[in-house]
Amino acid sequence: xxxxxxxxxxxxxxxxxxxxxxxxxxxxxxxxxxxxxxxxxxxxxxxxxxxxxxxxxxxxxxxxxxxxxxxxxxxxxxxxxxxxxxxxxxxxxxxxxxxxxx
Amino acid sequence: xxxxxxxxxxxxxxxxxxxxxxxxxxxxxxxxxxxxxxxxxxxxxxxxxxxxxxxxxxxxxxxxxxxxxxxxxxxxxxxxxxxxxxxxxxxxxxxxxxxxxxxxxxxxxxxxxxxxxxxxxxxxxxxxxxxxxxxxxxxxxxxxxxxxxxxxxxxxxxxxxxxxxxxxxxxxxxxxxxxxxxxxxxxxxxxxxxxxxxxxxxxxxxxxxxxxxxxxxxxxxxxxxxxxxxxxxxxxxxxxxxxxxxxxxxxxxxxxxxxxxxxxxxxxxxxxxxxxxxxxxxxxxxxxxxxxxxxxxxxxxxxxxxxxxxxxxxxxxxxxxxxxxxxxxxxxxxxxxxxxxxxxxxxxxxxxxxxxxxxxxxxxxxxxxxxxxxxxxxxxxxxxxxxxxxxxxxxxxxxxxxxxxxxxxxxxxxxxxxxxxxxxxxxxxxxxxxxxxxxxxxxxxxxxxxxxxxxxxxxxxxxxxxxxxxxxxxxxxxxxxxxxxxxxxxxxxxxxxxxxxxxx
Numbered sequence: 199x200x201x202x203x204x205x206x207x208x209x210x211x212x213x214x215x216x217x218x219x220x221x222x223x224x225x226x227x228x229x230x231x232x233x234x235x236x237x238x239x240x241x242x243x244x245x246x247x248x249x250x251x252x253x254x255x256x257x258x259x260x261x262x263x264x265x266x267x268x269x270x271x272x273x274x275x276x277x278x279x280x281x282x283x284x285x286x287x288x289x290x291x292x293x294x295x296x297x298x299x300x
Numbered sequence: 301x302x303x304x305x306x307x308x309x310x311x312x313x314x315x316x317x318x319x320x321x322x323x324x325x326x327x328x329x330x331x332x333x334x335x336x337x338x339x340x341x342x343x344x345x346x347x348x349x350x351x352x353x354x355x356x357x358x359x360x361x362x363x364x365x366x367x368x369x370x371x372x373x374x375x376x377x378x379x380x381x382x383x384x385x386x387x388x389x390x391x392x393x394x395x396x397x398x399x400x401x402x403x404x405x406x407x408x409x410x411x412x413x414x415x416x417x418x419x420x421x422x423x424x425x426x427x428x429x430x431x432x433x434x435x436x437x438x439x440x441x442x443x444x445x446x447x448x449x450x451x452x453x454x455x456x457x458x459x460x461x462x463x464x465x466x467x468x469x470x471x472x473x474x475x476x477x478x479x480x481x482x483x484x485x486x487x488x489x490x491x492x493x494x495x496x497x498x499x500x501x502x503x504x505x506x507x508x509x510x511x512x513x514x515x516x517x518x519x520x521x522x523x524x525x526x527x528x529x530x531x532x533x534x535x536x537x538x539x540x541x542x543x544x545x546x547x548x549x550x551x552x553x554x555x556x557x558x559x560x561x562x563x564x565x566x567x568x569x570x571x572x573x574x575x576x577x578x579x580x581x582x583x584x585x586x587x588x589x590x591x592x593x594x595x596x597x598x599x600x601x602x603x604x605x606x607x608x609x610x611x612x613x614x615x616x617x618x619x620x621x622x623x624x625x626x627x628x629x630x631x632x633x634x635x636x637x638x639x640x641x642x643x644x645x646x647x648x649x650x651x652x653x654x655x656x657x658x659x660x661x662x663x664x665x666x667x668x669x670x671x672x673x674x675x676x677x678x679x680x681x682x683x684x685x686x687x688x689x690x691x692x693x694x695x696x697x698x699x700x701x702x703x704x705x706x707x708x709x710x711x712x713x714x715x716x717x718x719x720x721x722x723x724x725x726x727x728x729x730x731x732x733x734x735x736x737x738x739x740x741x742x743x744x745x746x747x748x749x750x751x752x753x754x755x756x757x758x759x760x761x762x763x764x765x766x767x768x769x770x771x772x773x774x775x776x777x778x779x780x781x782x783x784x785x786x787x788x789x790x791x792x793x794x795x796x797x798x799x800x801x802x803x804x
Contacts, residue, residue: 242489261439295470297463297464
């Protein structure tokens, strides 16, 4: 298998994720899009780790493990915050978050 | 396959991190067992923990070797290093954290509750910053960045029932997480080029040469974009003013000083260690970021009516001056003067800005407002605070006898040392901006000294609690001393040497 196939999949997921973050107005969908980006990074790292299999280190695999763990922590905080704004405003639309401007 | 051999841990070098981690657990436990009305004790313990973590830094500076591998062993050496650069910045983060604890004690005790949790998050964020200063590897840079950011997201949204604070937290969170995701994508490409996450290895591989130039450029740009969000460089600054206005004021002080400094430290480590040969990519990119950041930050700050929001934009534009120095790294041998300029700027800016926020907190205890108009006639009933605020604002503007001028001087010198079209042009843009910035700092001074007191304002003298007085004293002395005797800070700047940078 060529490493290119994995990198293309990674790039595609990355683009879908960035598109989702920019276009979606629902906080939970934005969180999901960010997860897509993080997973595209993981695919990249694992593919590159195979590419450098004879380099004598496992940096790519280790990096991917760290990203998975940290992403879980991030989403935990993110969902708590979405819950917070839902309690105070009864909506999770990001367009309504415009109390401060200028 | 490498056979497993356990890493060699240098506990002396890791002591600041260990003290912080132990102290964090201690605060968490104490919070469980003390009754509500004595929760303030968690703040006191946090202060001692931060000062306690400073002790090993002093012993390391005095007795330690110049460069120590905190965690060594085959395949691990050189990825987490304690050198003079790391020690100076760790001391800065710990002291800034200590001043923020001083600023927080009364705010937290009187208003929001959840004190124990607040200090635990504050300490873990400081721990992340302390780790950032030692990281010399993509993985540890990433973990340190998340370690310092995730608690900060929660601290920004601290006032649970306050809609503005919620909004501040959510905006900071979404943009921060998005930025770190984009940065990670860049990091995965850098790893793909070098085959190692160690920054010095990446530095050798990112040469902008050969058949992988496209992927190298993409990697460098994405990493810089990620950090540009963290240091609120225009056009990635949109979260900063809203977050600074909505968050509790001590948290704003923390974000605008410590969190921003940590972002710059990460960016410095990347530029000096991982991109030394990629100058043709990062220099134009950061030149544009610096020019935009200074100019737009200043122009928007001019029309602000709220002092916290004005300081938010002022901190955006101050970041532009630091970027100016950093953009000139590795241009005509100016790398050392630009490294020193950035460190000196970060230290002086931290002292000055924390002081300005201390005054804002002290005044807001009386006026319950951060509108610039509510500062009218402050001199008549709070002369001490007025003088302090004038010192801090003048230092931010860079007026000579105060610390700020020396910081700006260093940044301009780095740009002029680099010379050529890039260096001189950014220095001219910076000089114009320094003049514009003075205008809005002077507006606030005029309000305090010359304008009448607003009607119905309470003009009995303002009581400043002891912890705020201590914070004001620390920041005021530092601001004055660095300006009057810049030799102190120049010395600190001169001993910093980034291991692995400058081809060493």
